[in-house]
Amino acid sequence: MxxxxxxxxxxxxxxxxxxxxxxxxxxxxxxxxxxxxxxxxxxxxxxxxxxxxxxxxxxxxxxxxxxxxxxxxxxxxxxxxxxxxxxxxxxxxxxxxxxxxxxxxxxxxxxxxxxxxxxxxxxxxxxxxxxxxxxxxxxxxxxxxxxxxxxxxxxxxxxxxxxxxxxxEENPTELWRNYSKEQAKICAFLMGKKNFRIVSEGTDLRFCAEGRTWVNCDGRINFPDGEVFTGPVEDSVNGTIRFSFPGVYHGKEVEDIQLKFEEGKVVHADAKRGKEILESMLNTDEGARRAGEFAIATNYNIQTFTKNILFDEKIGGTVHLALGSSIPVSGGVNKSAIHWDMVCDMRNGQIYADDELIYENGKFIIDF
The missing domain is CATH 3.40.1830.10 (Thermophilic metalloprotease (M29))
Structure with a gap:
């Protein structure tokens, strides 16, 4: 460089x-x-x-x-x-x-x-x-x-x-400040919603975020950045989610992860490759089978999967869910020794908030 x-x-x-x-x-x-x-x-x-x-x-x-x-x-x-x-x-x-x-x-x-x-x-x-x-x-x-x-x-x-x-860009610091302001509008909108549904290939997942905070990730904790996230109410996650990209944990890859949640807990897990790694992580402790974070990625300057979660969880047009520990600022209270982010492509998907379609084919479709 x-x-x-x-x-x-x-x-x-x-x-x-x-x-x-x-x-x-x-x-x-x-x-x-x-x-x-x-x-x-x-x-x-x-x-x-x-x-x-x-x-x-x-x-x-x-x-x-x-x-x-x-x-x-x-x-x-x-x-x-x-x-x-x-x-x-x-x-x-x-x-x-x-x-x-x-x-x-x-x-x-x-x-x-x-x-x-x-x-x-x-x-x-x-x-x-x-x-x-x-x-x-x-x-x-x-x-x-x-x-x-x-x-x-x-x-x-x-x-x-x-x-x-x-x-x-000529002044990246100013761009990140403006980026932060725009994402704050997204967070303010989502804070007014309670129930969410995520639909994509192999995915139909519901959760409640009532009483939780949507957090603006704007380049201060991760750099680069570009997401808004919350901590789902722990027992509210239900349905299935299929992760479009491999889950990577300390360099170990798990391909085609599919999870089924009932009352907030993973009750079935499968993977095309690396299933033993997935099972080992799920068995770390009680909290490892629950979702500690749900996030919507917003950095459309990132479009390539690199097997590096610092970038991959920010891919514009994707969402990610983390198994394990909640991030306290979100209001989540799940406790675990792990926090494992996994990415789901939404470029042919939808997000509903309180039964209203707010996101389709990788982008928000409403005005903030």
């Missing part, structure tokens, strides 16, 4: 997504291939007066951990992690694995055990976000591994990311 694009990328993150202020304690978590962006963010955040800590993650160590750790070690939570969650004002996660399949050989049950061990820490982290006591942004820096995973050249992937983030 060209230096001018990296500078613009960092500026949006520091000024808009993170809104870094003097005295903020900022922790940057990253991978080695993303260091060019880290350096530019580091410089700009220092100029804002922030105090910085950088954690560089080594993916080979993560694989070794899951392959060789005992059950006791899988349950261990480092006191440094506890300190981080309680101390830092802001976290910027810049993803950039050198090998997107580095976890392919790891037993799914061991991953589920680790997720269960981190449940309380993750709950505390999410609660601080809900209380506006913590700023978080997750983003991606292009590299060859990610480009190959998406079926693109590196140059093509860089162009894809720049378009998704509006970085090819």
């Amino acid at each position: 060209k230096s001018c694009a990296i500078e613009k990328f960092a500026k949006v993150l520091v000024d808009y997504s993170m809104d870094i202020q003097k005295g903020d304690n900022l922790c940057i978590q990253t991978h080695i291939p993303s260091l060019l962006l880290v350096q530019e963010v580091y410089k700009q955040a220092l100029q804002k007066g922030a105090n910085l800590t950088v954690n560089v993650m080594v993916e080979e160590l993560n694989e070794l951990y899951y392959l060789h750790a005992s059950d006791e070690q899988l349950a261990y939570i480092s006191p440094l992690k506890v300190l981080e969650v309680g101390h830092f004002d802001a976290f910027l996660v810049i993803l950039g694995n050198e090998n997107i399949k580095s976890m392919a050989g790891v037993d799914s049950e061991r991953m589920a055990k680790r997720a269960q061990a981190k449940k309380d820490l993750n709950t505390k982290f999410m609660q601080r976000m809900c209380d506006s006591d913590l700023k978080l942004c997750i983003t991606q820096f292009p590299n060859n591994a990610l480009a190959q995973g998406a079926g693109m050249s590196l140059r093509g992937y860089e162009d894809f990311l720049a378009k998704a983030c509006f970085l090819n």
Whole structure:
């Protein structure tokens, strides 16, 4: 990625997504291939007066951990992690694995055990976000591994990311601010509705969102962004949903996932490939069989499935449902060690709100 694009990328993150202020304690978590962006963010955040800590993650160590750790070690939570969650004002996660399949050989049950061990820490982290006591942004820096995973050249992937983030525009920060205002109108409309029905190929799903909040995802927590989401009333989800794209969990792919819900709980699950992974995740805990999130994606600059949920859940013309933990700001109360987003194509589908058709063939059809 060209230096001018990296500078613009960092500026949006520091000024808009993170809104870094003097005295903020900022922790940057990253991978080695993303260091060019880290350096530019580091410089700009220092100029804002922030105090910085950088954690560089080594993916080979993560694989070794899951392959060789005992059950006791899988349950261990480092006191440094506890300190981080309680101390830092802001976290910027810049993803950039050198090998997107580095976890392919790891037993799914061991991953589920680790997720269960981190449940309380993750709950505390999410609660601080809900209380506006913590700023978080997750983003991606292009590299060859990610480009190959998406079926693109590196140059093509860089162009894809720049378009998704509006970085090819003169003033992306202003564009994201305007984007936020438009999505706020969608959220305000949806907040007035109670019962929703989602219809697409292999999908006829109903849920209630009465008393819940529709959240505007506008580039502040994820970058790029582009969705509105809520937490369905936990026992209200009924019907079937078929996910058009593979579900990817820590690099493991599950193809053609089909779920049947009764009174909020998955009572039947099937998949064309990777069913054992799906079953393992569903059995993580009681909350793993319930929907913690439902979202409508709105970023029409993203139209290609890349096997990377940061982008895929934002594909304009799709919806996604997350099994597991609710996001507290939505009003959802489901508890689980997992939060697994799965994407359903709606470009030949419909969404009804209180029996009114509001969305068809991938777009809202009403004026806000």
